Amino acid sequence: MTPFSNHPDLKRFLDRLTSRSVLSEEEQLAILSLPSHVEQVQSNRDFVPLGVNVDHACLIVAGLVGRFGQNSEGNRQITAIHIPGDMADLHSVVQPMTGSALQALSVATILRIPHVAIRTVVARHPAIAEALWRDCMVDASILSQWVVNVGRGDARERVAHLICEMAIRLRGSPRRTDILFDFPITQTQLADATGLTPVHVNRTLQSLRREGIVEWSRGNVVRIPEWDALAAAGDFDPDYLQTNVKPQQRLGPVDADWSPVAAHNAHGPH
Amino acid sequence: MTPFSNHPDLKRFLDRLTSRSVLSEEEQLAILSLPSHVEQVQSNRDFVPLGVNVDHACLIVAGLVGRFGQNSEGNRQITAIHIPGDMADLHSVVQPMTGSALQALSVATILRIPHVAIRTVVARHPAIAEALWRDCMVDASILSQWVVNVGRGDARERVAHLICEMAIRLRGSPRRTDILFDFPITQTQLADATGLTPVHVNRTLQSLRREGIVEWSRGNVVRIPEWDALAAAGDFDPDYLQTNVKPQQRLGPVDADWSPVAAHNAHGPH
């Protein structure tokens, strides 16, 4: 454990938090001062297993990490793909018994951060508790959209949607044409994420490539010539990613200035 | 808004919280004292619409409530089914822009609880913040399992799994034979939840009935003659529901007594 030494990697996580929550200088410093332990993890190997109590959370520094659920026949289903800056199992702070495994999709670097440290920081800074809670809910929004995608889309939609999601998450709001990003994932893993078979993912990708909607060289680089075409194919609406939301104000009592929109929309039709 | 008057309904929500979190007398009273507004909601009608800012959360008092996502063609997908005692959109406290709609599956009674009230209580009692955060994560666990179920199961598994889940959530850990519970849901809604068509849900249910695995009279009452048979058909393992977990200790600094198991299992294979 080397406090402060992983400062730059924690910074990316902090950025993620402050993009949606307001944190004071002191609170930001508390995040950056979290102790951590760097680790390289190989792909196709659970670095957080299923059904155990963990005492730390994992921050992704480099590479992609998948959350895997599985049924009893051993069929695996990826329920989330985490990118650098994500705390992949932040939820374990309040729910230490793992309900899914974590596995790197390609070689990855992670930071293990002890729960005790997070809990200590959170107890001292309630605003950090709120920021972490909110961060978990963003992941939950993505998960929710994943259900819709897997439950209601055909193969083409599912694959296109996933590519769209990763484009936005990895590149931010991209320009409308000629988007490039690194997406080191195998077709088998793509199949585990979309609930398809590897064979069918292959055919689906070929079809998308043939139509010029996606270019995916073997070198893990995805190119999207026309964003609108892919978004249409994937029936993709980026709102659920909560990318462009203003930071929320802090937990606290009545704030006269708070959510003026709500007063009009909230109670809906009744 | 009538403080205290909805005490008994809030009690059920409090029970849900205290089953997994430790709350002091004072904190419990703070929950029970939340102001609220009772409302009857009709089925097949969004009482929380999509894509608006809300200023309150909804506690289910009676009936079943579905969270609906949808794609642009209007195909709806249920991403969660909430039962009495659930705060269906607790997450809206930290993320007021709705990413899915709420709709009663049959006539339901709800309590609308202003965010401001919840935020005030949470600011005063950090332990409540933790309890609410944890509660949200239980819903996320269910959602995660839902992805696995929809992504990797065939029709029979999906339907059986959902029935299993609802049996446990509505009846607690049930006995092994002759389980009865009320499940007022149409086959169309079941189809929206499992990502199937109503026609195929119908055939799947018939098949389960023919085999004697499920009895489902028209009167909304489900009977499960042999739990093990249904659990096998649905490949169901109730661990993810976190039903029988001991309450977690409160957020705070180092607790010597905390999570002794973790020290052994945590770092896994490396």
Add this chain to the structure above:
DNA sequence: CGCCTTCTTGAAGGATCTCAAGAAGGGTGG
């Protein structure tokens, strides 16, 4: 009694899976 929702049934078509085998890279050791 008549309407409306929900459930049920049939038949045909399509999307996806399964099984099986070959091609293409990337890496390693000789």
Add this chain to the structure above:
DNA sequence: CCACCCTTCTTGAGATCCTTCAAGAAGGCG
């Protein structure tokens, strides 16, 4: 530098599951 292996990608053909479309039966409710 080549030979080999192993993973990943690709292709084909048949089987299966699920959907679609269409229509009729069964309740609930005014």
